[in-house]
Amino acid sequence: MILRVQELLSRQQPVELQGSVDVAELFEGSRDVFPLGPLEYRLTAQASNRRILVNGELRCKLRLLCSRCLTPIDETFAIPFEEQFQVMKEGDPEPGEEDDFVPVTEERIDLRPFLEEELVVNLPLAPLCKEDCKGLCPECGTNRNEQSCACKTDRIDPRLEALQNWFRNE
Ligand SMILES: [Zn+2]
């Protein structure tokens, strides 16, 4: 997944990039994201002056766990990708906060970390198997989507519950 900078700059035509990268290592040790395939990319790289625009789409099939009931959710994520690189020359000002490009000084750009980051930041923080997932009973662990249990629990956020207990102890 290497872009050759000089080659791109000297070419007038956009370059198509297509392939896949293994993301097993990226999610190694994760307890709630399991890759079911590689990260596939279909991108176009085009240079104009010293700017290189890379855009296209990423796809990756992942298994996530429902944040309430832990049911596996298998989903193919399709994520638009766009990144701009600027080949820096000596004397160029340091890029600031407002600049929308990644400065490049090397002859090669490894796109892999950019692709991986885009995938990771686009994953839902609290995935749900369905919008109204009832979750697991905090007392007995029953999946409340499948059956109800006899436990007397109010549907209350555990953090709120801690707060409530604290007030009770006053
Ligand atoms: Zn669920």
Ligand SMILES: [Zn+2]
């Ligand atoms: Zn229960």
